[in-house]
Amino acid sequence: MTVVAWIPMLPLLGFLVLIATPLFSDRPLPPKLVAAIGVGSVGLAAILTAFLAATQFAGNPAAELNLSLWQWFSVDGLQLDFGFHLDWLTLVMLSVVTGVGFLIHLYSTGYMRDDAGYQRYFAYLNLFVCAMLLLVLADNLVLLYLGWEGVGLCSYLLIGFWYRDPANGAAARKAFVVTRIGDTAMVIGLFLLFTEFATLDIGELISALSTVQANDPRVTLAALLLLGGAVGKSAQLPLQTWLPDAMAGPTPVSALIHAATMVTAGVYLIARMHPLFALSDMAMSAVAIVGALTLLLAGCSALVQSDIKRVLAYSTISQIGYMFLALGVGAWSGAIFHLMTHAFFKALLFLAAGSVILGLHHEQDIFRMGGLRRKIPFTFFCFLIGCACLAALPFTSGFYSKDRILLSAWDFYHGFNGIWLAGVLGALVTGFYSFRLLFLVFFGREGEASSHCRDANNTAMVLPLGMLAVLALLGGLLAPPLQSVFGAAGAGHPPLWVEAIAVAAPLAGIAMAWWACLYNDPARGEQSALGRFWYSGWGFDRLYDTLLVKPFTTLARLNRNDVIDRLYSGTAAASRQLHGLVSVSQNGQVRWYIATLAVGTVLFLALLVVL
Amino acid sequence: MPIESIPALHTGLSLAAVLFCLGLAGLLVRRNIIFMLMCVEICTNAAALAFVVAGAHWSDADGQVMFVFVITLAAAEVAIALALVLQFYRRRYTVDIDQLNALRG
Numbered sequence: 001m002t003v004v005a006w007i008p009m010l011p012l013l014g015f016l017v018l019i020a021t022p023l024f025s026d027r028p029l030p031p032k033l034v035a036a037i038g039v040g041s042v043g044l045a046a047i048l049t050a051f052l053a054a055t056q057f058a059g060n061p062a063a064e065l066n067l068s069l070w071q072w073f074s075v076d077g078l079q080l081d082f083g084f085h086l087d088w089l090t091l092v093m094l095s096v097v098t099g100v101g102f103l104i105h106l107y108s109t110g111y112m113r114d115d116a117g118y119q120r121y122f123a124y125l126n127l128f129v130c131a132m133l134l135l136v137l138a139d140n141l142v143l144l145y146l147g148w149e150g151v152g153l154c155s156y157l158l159i160g161f162w163y164r165d166p167a168n169g170a171a172a173r174k175a176f177v178v179t180r181i182g183d184t185a186m187v188i189g190l191f192l193l194f195t196e197f198a199t200l201d202i203g204e205l206i207s208a209l210s211t212v213q214a215n216d217p218r219v220t221l222a223a224l225l226l227l228g229g230a231v232g233k234s235a236q237l238p239l240q241t242w243l244p245d246a247m248a249g250p251t252p253v254s255a256l257i258h259a260a261t262m263v264t265a266g267v268y269l270i271a272r273m274h275p276l277f278a279l280s281d282m283a284m285s286a287v288a289i290v291g292a293l294t295l296l297l298a299g300c301s302a303l304v305q306s307d308i309k310r311v312l313a314y315s316t317i318s319q320i321g322y323m324f325l326a327l328g329v330g331a332w333s334g335a336i337f338h339l340m341t342h343a344f345f346k347a348l349l350f351l352a353a354g355s356v357i358l359g360l361h362h363e364q365d366i367f368r369m370g371g372l373r374r375k376i377p378f379t380f381f382c383f384l385i386g387c388a389c390l391a392a393l394p395f396t397s398g399f400y401s402k403d404r405i406l407l408s409a410w411d412f413y414h415g416f417n418g419i420w421l422a423g424v425l426g427a428l429v430t431g432f433y434s435f436r437l438l439f440l441v442f443f444g445r446e447g448e449a450s451s452h453c454r455d456a457n458n459t460a461m462v463l464p465l466g467m468l469a470v471l472a473l474l475g476g477l478l479a480p481p482l483q484s485v486f487g488a489a490g491a492g493h494p495p496l497w498v499e500a501i502a503v504a505a506p507l508a509g510i511a512m513a514w515w516a517c518l519y520n521d522p523a524r525g526e527q528s529a530l531g532r533f534w535y536s537g538w539g540f541d542r543l544y545d546t547l548l549v550k551p552f553t554t555l556a557r558l559n560r561n562d563v564i565d566r567l568y569s570g571t572a573a574a575s576r577q578l579h580g581l582v583s584v585s586q587n588g589q590v591r592w593y594i595a596t597l598a599v600g601t602v603l604f605l606a607l608l609v610v611l
Numbered sequence: 612m613p614i615e616s617i618p619a620l621h622t623g624l625s626l627a628a629v630l631f632c633l634g635l636a637g638l639l640v641r642r643n644i645i646f647m648l649m650c651v652e653i654c655t656n657a658a659a660l661a662f663v664v665a666g667a668h669w670s671d672a673d674g675q676v677m678f679v680f681v682i683t684l685a686a687a688e689v690a691i692a693l694a695l696v697l698q699f700y701r702r703r704y705t706v707d708i709d710q711l712n713a714l715r716g
Contacts, residue, residue: 588715590708594638 003052004067004084007045007094008133011126014041018123031118035109038122042105042129046098049091057091061481066139077198085139085202089485092336093136093268096343100260101129103464107351108252110460111358121161121250128154132261136268141190141200144269148186148233151262152179158257159249171248178242182232186269189225192218202272209275216279223276223283227290230266234320237294241540243317244301247309251357254309255350259316260343267323267339274332274486288328288409292422295321297538299429303436304531307364308353311437314537315390316346318426322405325423331408333482338401341475345389345398348468352383355465356441358456363449366437371446375453380442382465387438389472391431391506397475399503402427406502410494424505431509432516439517623664630657644696644706648689655685 014037021029029037057063065086072082086094105125112121131150138144160172194200196218197208212219230236235243246258257263270277270287277283295318302314319342326335357364359376373380389398406427409420457465533539585596634653641647659681666674700706 586715588712590711591639591642594635598635598639 002067003048004065004086004137005069007048007052007098008130008137010041010045010048011130011133014038015123015126015130018119018126022119028119031113034119034122038126039102039105039109041126042098042102045129045133046095046102049094049098052086053091053095056086057088061088062484063087064484068139072143078194078200080140080142080200082143083139084137086137087485088480088482089268089271089336090136092340092480092482094133096340097129097132097136097261100343100347100468101132101256103467104252104256104260104347104351107255107354107461107464108250110458111252111354112250113458115250117161121158124154124157124161125253125256128158128257128262132265135265139202141193141202141205144202144272145186145190148229148265148269149183151257151265152176152183152233155179155246155257155262158253159246161249161253165248168248171242171245175242175246178239179232182229182239185225185232186229189222189229192222192225196222205273206275209279212279214279215281219276220280220282223273223280224286226269226273226276227283227287230269230324231290232266233269234263234266234324235317236266236290236321236324237297238540240294240298240317241537241544244310244313244537247307247313251309251350251354254313255347255354258313259346259350263316263320264323264339264343267320267327267335270324270327271332271336271486274327277327278330284328284330286328287324288419291321291324291326291328292419292426293321294318295325295426296422296429299426299433300534301537302433303429304534306367306535308356308366308369308437308441309350309364311366311433312346312349312353315430315433318430319346319390322402322423322426325419326405326408329405329409329412329419331405331412332486333480334401334404334408336482337479338398338405340478340480341389341397341401341472344468344475345386345396345472348382348465348472349386349390351461351465351468352379352386355379355457355461356383359453360449361452365449366440368447368449369441370444371442371450372453373442375450376455376457378455378457378462378465382469383438383442385469385472387434389475390434391510392427393506393510394503395476397472397478400476400479403499403502407494407499410498424501427502427505428509428512431506432513433509435510435513436517439513444518620664620668623667624661627657627661627664630654630660642707642709644699644708647708648692648696651692652685652689655681655688659685 017037018029018034028034056065066083067086068081068083070082072080074080105122108121108125112118115121128151131147131154133147135144135147135151138147156172156176159175160169162168163172190200193205197205199205199208209219232239243258243263247254249258277287298314298317298321302311302318305311305314319338323335323338323342326332326338355376356369356372356379359372359379360369363369385396389396392398392402406420406423409417409423413419536542631654634650634657637650637653638647641650659678662674662677662681664674666672666677696706699711703710
């Protein structure tokens with residue numbers, strides 16, 4: 001089934017063409033051609049995915065496809081194929097990556113129209129899509145890791161896309177280094193899995209796991225190490241600090257990489273390896289607790305941000321926290337469902353935010369906006385739909401997925417529990433911050449920046465916004481049949497009041513946002529000590545700065561002159577001094593040499609005679 | 612061992628030692644390279660005399676063979692040394708060995 005192989009191949013070809021043509025000609029490709037290659041390759045991949053879904057998967061929940069392209073390497077017992085594995089989980093990810101990816105590529109042609117790095121931009125974006133597709137298609141963990149690092153590289157390149165501003169370069173490096181911490185944990189986890197099971201093929205690993213006893217400490221350790229990798233890539237506690245800074249990149253990049261696809265790779269990894277996690281109670285609780293804490297922390301930070309993109313960044317962290325929470329309570333398909341709907345509505349929100357930013361001539365401060373709903377009505381409607389989904393208002397896609405997660409959390413612990421409570425509180429906070437954003441930007445008095453607002457949307461931007469709005473609204477109907485991957489979920493029946501609370505929480509949040517932003521001075525909460533603490537992301541940046549960065553730079557500064565090197569340079573200096581003493585005897589006087597020779601000979605002979 | 616040959620060995624070797632010491636002293640004292648070369652000749656000839664005396668004492672032809680070698684060596688040495696001295700003189704207009712100290716440490 002070579003159609004599968006072409007799906008990641010097309011974006012790769014697009015990348016190669018876009019990156020290689022400047023090597024052979026001085027003239028840049030015409031922007032129309034760049035757009036055609038960049039968007040076309042991903043568009044074709046999306047069509048192939050749709051074709052595959054229609055022919056192989058439609059109406060067949062147990063469908064699976066395996067494709068081994070070639071042997072990748074074979075070293076002393078470790079034999080790896082460059083192989084793909086397709087099931088419904090992969091198909092959902094494929095559709096999200098190629099579908100949402102295509103729409104965002106299309107939007108980018110409008111958004112980046114006047115940028116000097118147009119061709120470079122699409123080359124990176126295509127490489128990203130290729131790496132992400134490899135990640136989700138891989139049938140072994142090493143190939144998955146290749147894609148994993150590939151998306152990390154593209155994320156770095158695109159955060160620092162406008163590299164002339166040093167702050168963007170710093171943000172890019174921060175993202176790369178922080179995720180690298182998680183990646184290291186993940187690699188160690190892979191080593192551990194290989195020593196335990198002598199294979200890294202996902203299918204073989206999962207069948208090998210069926211013979212392992214539950215709560216085996218080695219399995220727990222491997223699961224926790226994989227969780228470390230997922231935490232880094234998905235910006236969860238304690239490695240969440242890179243994502244808000246990653247907003248330095250172009251807005252469509254934030255939509256594609258730092259909201260819809262790459263940051264959910266951690267969720268995919270855990271879902272893909274779910275039999276491993278299910279074997280360990282400790283790993284499961286760790287996943288759930290990480291998710292619950294992250295969604296509350298990031299939600300509170302999103303409440304007080306003033307940059308439109310940072311609000312969305314914190315909300316992304318918070319929503320991925322929901323997915324982790326779902327994974328931690330065994331609601332695998334719920335997590336993937338939320339991943340899918342989140343990709344729709346968060347991409348929509350970011351793209352709409354991009355239209356706002358472009359319309360206001362690159363103004364991102366929401367306190368300088370306001371009253372924009374009459375000036376850019378289309379963007380307003382898109383944003384409204386996005387916020388409604390994010391807040392999980394009834395009958396939007398976010399409602400169905402989030403509701404499922406909350407019910408699973410209730411079921412998993414058989415009743416009231418902290419994880420469920422965190423989810424409900426998070427839903428309240430989500431309603432608050434999403435509608436605070438909406439009210440501040442589109443309602444109320446006009447801000448300083450609002451007066452010279454223009455409608456920046458062109459056809460290439462309207463179309464993706466419209467399609468994503470439809471997907472975000474109706475995505476709840478597209479619940480993928482994942483029973484064949486995850487097994488059938490036991491249907492719990494929590495009391496009615498539990499469901500009522502889940503519905504009421506976001507509404508309460510919206511009411512609070514309405515009260516806080518439209519009836520009071522919206523900036524008041526941000527001035528308080530707690531507000532400033534939340535604004536700084538719970539002081540994590542400062543904490544890591546004092547704990548890790550400062551001691552390191554101090555050590556580096558101390559060692560600037562190489563303390564260890566002193567030993568060696570000291571030895572060299574001492575021997576030079578000694579040589580100086582001896583070289584005094586080399587005075588260039590031949591008669592002196594003869595005399596020493598004669599005296600030496602006499603002494604030597606005398607020694608011979610005496611001894 | 613014939614009794615009358617002992618003084619001959621003694622006197623011969625003593626003469627060689629005295630000659631050698633004279634040569635060495637000259638080598639240490641003189642600064643003129645020509646004279647130093649002559650002193651070296653004296654030293655080598657002292658050694659050659661010691662060979663001849665010892666060879667005569669033990670009635671062995673090796674002493675005379677070594678003498679011929681030493682004479683040949685001295686001749687070769689003088690040929691090279693005089694050429695060097697000539698070069699040195701042409702460059703520096705002096706034959707003072709103490710001026711020849713460019714290789715001091």
